Amino acid sequence: MKNNRRDFLKNISLAGLGLTGAGKLTDSFLSGIREPFQQTHRQRFNMHDYSAPALETVRIGFIGVGSRGSGHVRRYARIEGVEIKALCDTIPGRVTGTIDRLEGGLHYPDAYHGSEDEWKKVCDRDDIDLIIISTPWDQHAEQAIYAMEQGKHVGVEVPVALTIEDCWKLVETSEQTRKHCMMLANSAYGDFNILTISMARQGFFGDIVHGEGAYIHDRVSGSNRWRRDPENANWFGYRPWRLDANVGRNGNLYPTHGLGSICQVMNLNYGDQMDYLISLSGDDFTMGDKMKELAAEDDYYNSYVGKSFRGNMNVSVIRTHNGRTIMLQHDISSPRPNVRYNLISGTKAIARQSPPPARFATGHGGWLSQDEADLLTEKYKPEISKRVGEISSEIGGHGGVDTMMAWRMIDCLRNGIPLDMDVYDAALWSSIIPLSEWSVANRSNSVSVPDFTTGAWKTNEPNMDIELKRGGSTRILSLR
Ligand SMILES: NC(=O)c1ccc[n+]([C@@H]2O[C@H](COP(=O)([O-])OP(=O)(O)OC[C@H]3O[C@@H](n4cnc5c(N)ncnc54)[C@H](O)[C@@H]3O)[C@@H](O)[C@H]2O)c1
Numbered sequence: 001m002k003n004n005r006r007d008f009l010k011n012i013s014l015a016g017l018g019l020t021g022a023g024k025l026t027d028s029f030l031s032g033i034r035e036p037f038q039q040t041h042r043q044r045f046n047m048h049d050y051s052a053p054a055l056e057t058v059r060i061g062f063i064g065v066g067s068r069g070s071g072h073v074r075r076y077a078r079i080e081g082v083e084i085k086a087l088c089d090t091i092p093g094r095v096t097g098t099i100d101r102l103e104g105g106l107h108y109p110d111a112y113h114g115s116e117d118e119w120k121k122v123c124d125r126d127d128i129d130l131i132i133i134s135t136p137w138d139q140h141a142e143q144a145i146y147a148m149e150q151g152k153h154v155g156v157e158v159p160v161a162l163t164i165e166d167c168w169k170l171v172e173t174s175e176q177t178r179k180h181c182m183m184l185a186n187s188a189y190g191d192f193n194i195l196t197i198s199m200a201r202q203g204f205f206g207d208i209v210h211g212e213g214a215y216i217h218d219r220v221s222g223s224n225r226w227r228r229d230p231e232n233a234n235w236f237g238y239r240p241w242r243l244d245a246n247v248g249r250n251g252n253l254y255p256t257h258g259l260g261s262i263c264q265v266m267n268l269n270y271g272d273q274m275d276y277l278i279s280l281s282g283d284d285f286t287m288g289d290k291m292k293e294l295a296a297e298d299d300y301y302n303s304y305v306g307k308s309f310r311g312n313m314n315v316s317v318i319r320t321h322n323g324r325t326i327m328l329q330h331d332i333s334s335p336r337p338n339v340r341y342n343l344i345s346g347t348k349a350i351a352r353q354s355p356p357p358a359r360f361a362t363g364h365g366g367w368l369s370q371d372e373a374d375l376l377t378e379k380y381k382p383e384i385s386k387r388v389g390e391i392s393s394e395i396g397g398h399g400g401v402d403t404m405m406a407w408r409m410i411d412c413l414r415n416g417i418p419l420d421m422d423v424y425d426a427a428l429w430s431s432i433i434p435l436s437e438w439s440v441a442n443r444s445n446s447v448s449v450p451d452f453t454t455g456a457w458k459t460n461e462p463n464m465d466i467e468l469k470r471g472g473s474t475r476i477l478s479l480r
Contacts, residue, residue: 036438036447037164043454044175047422048270049463052153052180054416060130061086061122061152062109063143066239068157069134070098072184075403076132077107078395079410080475086122088112104477119143123150130413132184133157136241141166148179155184155409158256159430164450167427171452174423182409182419183426186397187260187340189404191385192353194466196344198382200265201462205346208266212343213258214329220290221335246310250281251437252330253310256429257340262326265344269424270460272322274449279436281311286333309333316436318449328432382466384408391476407476415471420464427452 058081062073065087076082084107087095092113099109112118123131123146131147133140133156141161144154160183161167174181187193200208219242245253266272287309295301312334318326329341342353349362359367360376368376388407393400412419428449435447453460465471 037435037450039450039454041168041172041452041454043456044172045178046453046456046460047171047174047178047180048424048453048456048460049418050178050180050422051416051418052178052413055081055129055413057081057083058130058410058413059083059085059128060132061088061125061128062132062134063088063119063122064133064135064139064157065089065094065098066091066134069132070094070101071397071402072132072134072406073098074101075395075397075406076410077102077104078403078477079407080477081414082410083107084109085128086110086112086125088119088122090114090116090118120146123147123152128152130155134184136239137162137245138241141170144181145169145173148173148177148181151177151179153180153182153413155182156426157184159183159254159433160426161430162433164431164434167431167450167452171423171427180413180419181423181426182421183256183429184405185256185260185421185425185429186401186405187257188264188421188464189384189401189408190260190340190342190398191389191401192342192351192358193261193264194382194385195358195377195380196261196342196351197264197464197466198380199349199351199376200344200346202380204349204376204380205265205344205351206348208324208344208346210325210327210343210345211262211266212327212329212341213255213260213262214331214339214341215252215254215257216329216331216334216336216339216341218332218335218338220286220333243304246287246332247304247307249437250310250314250440251279251434252314252316252328252432254330254332255316255328255432255436258328258330258342259326259429259432260340261342262344263425263429264462264464266320266322266324266326267462268320269422269428269453269457270462271457272320272324273451273453273457274326274428275319275321276446276448277316277318277432277435277439278444278446279314279316279439280444281314281440283311284309284333285312290333311440314436314440316432316439318432383468383472384466387468387472388476391478394478395476403476407474411471411474414474417465417470418463422463424452424456 087109089095095111095113130153133143140156144156147154291301291304295305314330316328339354344351352359360373361367392403395403397403439447
């Protein structure tokens, strides 16, 4: 009798935990926590390594010319073979101001403003090849999908989408229309990033074991970023949509910068693939108080007082099918210096970007000296840095990174070769947002990362041609 009672209690507790004999988790219990996003997609056409017909001139329409978009216009204007045809923004002064600042008399774009849907007219034109989208996050997917459906290639600011459903729609539309959908993940072109991609490809790190990336960018303390300026609608500092994005949500809301080179170094989508993720957020310690402080000066902020804000720090950890690990951090509301904190660790060596200068080590004995680091940087410098690094820095945009990215995109389109990043990269990197939110909302339980290549990652070859084996023939027009 005693034994039966013990067995009965054991069975109850195991069933409650989703366990069967020998501590094995039941399939239904596992699927309950690990598969909230069902995968039904079948690849129609593999957009990885896809070459669209070459375009001698790339005619561009820009949607959203705020802080980021107006910078894109200025940089794309300096690339050979570009014709800027149209600028669109809901705020008229941003369109006219950006047109006024175009130098050299090379471009005479048409201005579109007036309504929230004006951007569709830009996509509908038949004399435009490429649409560059720099609007608030929640508009990216709709605008990119519509543009591709109208036969345009798209370059979309980070992130490309906020939901798994939209990530799939983007993949399906790109495959169906055979139009490029490149997320403008400039971080992939950072000095440290392309250097570590080069080092990884030449075996410096051995097998890649682990990567870390972060978006830590204080937007609350000591800055006026959340303070609106109703007098000056053209002022780029205040972005109400970016404040709103932090309300009622919790997770890693900006993972793409941190993933910049990690995904390329680990060949995720082409040789390896993310398997599952867990994500943990703490509480908000600063944004709620900041809203009370702002509300004391401006009634506009009353509606934000008492709202639930994203926790200061989010940490997400990802495991890949080949057994590697990635740690991502996100914090935009603690008083800390800005840092992206990229780190690549392998079986033979490690590289760390922050705090600067970038450091390298090949064992537990400590970091290599600055002279040794300089020698490595020279030895592994990729061809893209040698060819356009200097002139990109002259034109600028995060120290030239943005110009390099714009140049390479246009160069690939003009040469009819694959772009460095495709729709699968855009979808995978962006999917961390909803996946981390799901995990945070479910006590950090693990969640499977969808495979947007639907298995093609096993045979896809790495992209991001940093050695410029193809193309590289387009010029950047110097400011001098
Ligand atoms: N990669 C980077 O380093 C980097 C840096 C900054 C911003 N960004 C990204 O760029 C995007 C834009 O950010 P931002 O800082 O320029 O914001 P912003 O608010 O300065 O610019 C967005 C612009 O879009 C316009 N807009 C809004 N709805 C529109 C519509 N329906 N049609 C046309 N225009 C519309 C707004 O009026 C505004 O001018 C975001 O995705 C952001 O994350 C990336």
